[in-house]
Amino acid sequence: MALISPTKVARQYGISAALLRQWRRQGIGPEYFQFTARTVSYADDYLQDWFNDPDNAHLLPQPVETGGGTGCAQGRVTHPHAVVNG
Template sequence: MMELPQTLTPIQAAKYLGISEAVLRLWRSEGEGPRYFKAGEKLIRYRRFDLDSWVEARLSAPAAVEGR
């Protein structure tokens, strides 16, 4: 299995997150979603660390155990 690079294209980042590239593009245009950087005028890249951090920040709290 090939290891992903540390920086991902929008297509790779969308696949990594399990969403469409269109959703990722929409989030960028609205100033939402994971952090990214421009490596050129039209060259967008995402760091895997930022994608993982973004997901971690959105994890829900564990559900309370019933009967306690």
């Protein structure tokens, strides 16, 4: 069992260290070990199980779907005061 810092956990699983801290304060999230007031570590064995558990999916940030479009109506970029012909 290897112990991993919150920063490395955040990087590995694509979340923020702040989210991990929030989960610890709320008593949710993956199991962790707190050795001192400022030293927190996560066991890699528990992490993989926790992040792969479908029951925890609602806690994870959802990816933003871009849809591949321009985000503008009909694919045209307009200025609020521009006159658009067509």
